[in-house]
Amino acid sequence: MSSSAFTDTIAAVATPPGLGGVAIVRVSGPEVARVFPLLPKLPDPPPPRTACFTPLVDDAGEVLDEILALYFPAPRSYTGEDVLELHLHGNPHLCAEVLSLLATLDIRPAQPGEFTRRAFLNGRLDLTQAEAVEKIIHAPTREGRRAAVRLLDGGLGEAIGPVREALIDLLAQVEAHIDFEVEESGESVAPQLEEGLKTLLHALDPWVASRRTAERLFGGVRVVLAGRPNVGKSSLFNRLLGEERAIVTAIAGTTRDLIDRDVHLGPYPVRLIDTAGLRQTEDVIEAEGVGRSRRSAAQADLLLWVSDDPDEAPPEDLTRPCDVRIDNKRDAWGGTSGWQGEHRFVCAAKSDPDEVFEALRAGLGHLLGDVGGEESLTATARQGQALAEARQHLLAAQTLLRDDPDDLELIAEELHGAAHRLAELLGEIHGEDVLDRVFSSFCIGK
Ligand SMILES: Nc1nc2c(ncn2[C@@H]2O[C@H](COP(=O)(O)OP(=O)(O)O)[C@@H](O)[C@H]2O)c(=O)[nH]1
Ligand SMILES: [Mg+2]
Structure with a gap:
């Protein structure tokens, strides 16, 4: 039974x-x-x-x-x-x-x-494994699915469970010193504490460092093509997609609304967005389109600035700097298609062979972050946040220790905070609201 x-x-x-x-x-x-x-x-x-x-x-x-x-x-x-x-x-x-x-x-x-x-x-799964189940079903790319399988295999629990135990041991030592007062026990816990904190942070660091990559892998990325009118944004958009999605004409102001399509760049699920060219215009519809372009550029994870003039200064009227500058219509001014450093791509007669656009796609994927062999990838924002907060507590403990090694009460408080976050991460402490949130994204029958 x-x-x-x-x-x-x-x-x-x-x-x-x-x-x-x-x-x-x-x-x-x-x-x-x-x-x-x-x-x-x-x-x-x-x-x-x-x-x-x-x-x-x-x-x-x-x-x-x-x-x-x-x-x-x-x-x-x-x-x-x-x-x-x-x-x-x-x-x-x-x-x-x-x-x-x-x-x-x-x-x-x-x-x-x-x-x-x-x-x-x-007790059949910890909470990170339960989340991994949902990600295995929904992972939009092969790499995401593989990372989720590693988590289901207990990857995060196996890595973090021992960290939490070591943290609790450390906390016990600190609390023993608080109870017996440093003077009575005769020795300071500071050297052990310093060493212990270093080891704990070392274990958490790779998970926290890969947080953004993990969020992109599972949550997707917005890549926006922006630029002045008629520089070839829509042509480039179509070549990157491999289909004639956006209308291309010689008339400036052809694209008036955002056009998007879901594609993959390397391991990342990407929403690629073509925009209306940025310029002052009296045309009410185009002006609305230009406003949308600006907002879309502001929200981009990767902003590509397309220009047909290699001497054009980077735009100053965007709310964020562009990540990649694409010098377009190379056939009109000479030059060889391809990457020039990490953030500049010379492109492309739109008649260039597929390899050129393959290189562009690969470089953009690389800019978003390489995932290959990444063992420490979380799967959900909840996991990333719990780990980041635990790390913050440990860093705070480290600072307190440096400032006043005798103030063990405050240090213990930070260690408690970190242990609490790690327990939440694994689901050992949880509220119904957290579970409701985690499981509501599942399908029925899972
Ligand atoms: N010579 C040349 N013309 C291009 C190239 N890419 C686009 N065009 C032309 O430039 C015009 C505007 O292109 P489009 O993609 O609509 O630009 P957008 O307004 O920036 O979206 C069209 O006539 C295209 O055929 C290119 O690489 N070389
Ligand atoms: Mg266009």
Whole structure:
């Protein structure tokens, strides 16, 4: 029987909606056994963790489908509860009928992420692993998915769990010195504390340093093409996409609104945005477009300034500096296409071969940050923030120690703060609101 804290039993279709070869209905909770009588060919209970072929019947005994049933008794299941998986033929009406049938057995439809939430609350996963499950499903690129798999494998918990324990040991030593007063014990805890803090920070640093990369990998990046009218922004946009998305004409002011498309640059999911050329204009529609261009440029993660005049000074009227200058229409003024340093690209007769645009894409991906082999990537803003805050507490403790090594109370307070953040990170301390936020982004059935 399940040792879970939950008294109700939930069910959901775990496969995507629509027609398919197979659809899986997953049932979890203490009352899974209510379903066994609907599987007449199987013993009650069915053999654990064994795929069993059986009819599925309704309460009148009518066969709904021929299915595979898989029974995972608690606690060795995804949720830690008794779990039954029904592998049906992938007909949405059939799935709906099976869920209605289960409802008559008092098995209610699951909320988004409820299976994983139960897995977390039953101690099958820590919170970072639960988040990794969602990221594996939603990761928009291969690299993101790989980073999420590492997290599901316990990467963050394995790295941070020992840090937290070492931190608590250190805290215990500091508190012992507070209790017995430095003079009485005769020796100072400062050297140990200094060494300990250094080690802890060393362990946290790579995770915090890769935070922005991680956020970009999972959250995506906005790359904006901006410039004066008629410099070839839309032509470049189309070449980067590999399709004629934006209208290109010789008339300045052709692009009046933002045009965006989702692409990948290296490992990053990118929203590439083409904008109206920046100029003073009496045309009301174009003026609105120019305003949008400016706002979009201000919000860019990577701002590309396109110019057809290699001597043109960088613009001063944008609210942020550009990251890359692209000298365009190279065929009109001579020059060789390609990178000139990290932040300048000479481009391109729009008739240039694909390799030129490949090099542009690769360089932009590189500017966003290389991910290859990065072992310490968090997956969510929540994780990044908890780690960054823990690090801040440790840095504050380090400063206090330098300023006044005897002020152990204040130092202990910072160590407590850091330990608390790390416990929150792993989900050892959590509020319902945090869990609601984490699990609301899941799909139903996961
Ligand atoms: N010679 C030359 N003309 C270009 C190049 N790229 C774009 N153009 C032309 O410049 C004009 C404006 O291009 P467009 O992409 O609409 O510029 P935008 O206003 O900055 O979006 C069009 O007539 C394009 O054919 C290029 O690399 N070389
Ligand atoms: Mg344009």
